[in-house]
Amino acid sequence: MVQSIDRAMQIIQLLMSDYSRTGWAISDISERVGLALSTTHRLISTLVRQELIVQLPETKRYRLGPKWMEVGLQQLEQLDLRMAARPIMERLAEEVKETVFLTIPYGLFSMGVDKVDSSVKKRVVEGLGERIAMHIGASNKVILANMKRSEAEALLVRLVEDQEKRMQLLSALPGIRKAGYAVSYAELTEGTAAISSPIIGFGRKVAGALGIGVSADQLTEERLDDLSKQVIQAAHEITTTIGG
Numbered sequence: 001m002v003q004s005i006d007r008a009m010q011i012i013q014l015l016m017s018d019y020s021r022t023g024w025a026i027s028d029i030s031e032r033v034g035l036a037l038s039t040t041h042r043l044i045s046t047l048v049r050q051e052l053i054v055q056l057p058e059t060k061r062y063r064l065g066p067k068w069m070e071v072g073l074q075q076l077e078q079l080d081l082r083m084a085a086r087p088i089m090e091r092l093a094e095e096v097k098e099t100v101f102l103t104i105p106y107g108l109f110s111m112g113v114d115k116v117d118s119s120v121k122k123r124v125v126e127g128l129g130e131r132i133a134m135h136i137g138a139s140n141k142v143i144l145a146n147m148k149r150s151e152a153e154a155l156l157v158r159l160v161e162d163q164e165k166r167m168q169l170l171s172a173l174p175g176i177r178k179a180g181y182a183v184s185y186a187e188l189t190e191g192t193a194a195i196s197s198p199i200i201g202f203g204r205k206v207a208g209a210l211g212i213g214v215s216a217d218q219l220t221e222e223r224l225d226d227l228s229k230q231v232i233q234a235a236h237e238i239t240t241t242i243g244g
Helices: 002-016 026-033 037-049 067-096 139-146 150-157 165-177 221-241
Strands: 053-055 063-065 097-105 109-116 130-132 184-185 190-201 207-216
Touching: 002 026, 002 037, 002 053, 002 063, 026 037, 037 053, 067 097, 067 109, 067 207, 067 221, 097 139, 109 139, 109 221, 139 150, 139 165, 139 184, 139 190, 139 207, 150 165, 207 221
Parallel strands: none
Antiparallel strands: 053 063, 097 109, 097 207, 109 130, 184 190, 190 207
């Protein structure tokens, strides 16, 4: 497996080495990377299926595929997301007098990448860089709700063994998406609650979530209504800023 990955990366690096070329013949690739033609063909076939390499129909030559642009844009988006979100987060934290935090999806997990602390002494948000399983917390639920159902289901199958609990989570996602926010109580820190709204980025894919952390005993129905409206509006501003 490791050897195949190394060989595939040799091919990718070769195709990246000269952007002036209109493509590489498979025989040239085989010769340059020092692999048998059959091995090269097998590796390239796999890379083509993953859209990492494409074959030009008119010449039958190979070049890098569109997947690299998608990956690059997503990485750029994540860098831009934090910068775009920061001033909006600072304003929101000042308005609501609560801790505001920014979360991005990270495979089976999410990760907090920024937060603006409130003057409240009680800690209501996990530390930055901590990985949280995608089925736990308001931010993760609102991220799942704004994924394709098949993607959300695939994540939950790996995270939640209990089928009944998994189906309960799945059945709640359409309502969360329609509402525009999710709420969680004491799922990460005892005595706290969180309200989160999605941030939509490149290709209409969910890029992350903006959340507000509060003390659970202070989250009245009226307060929840007010905070949900404010976090939805702020998340929408970030979405607009990053071109989502």
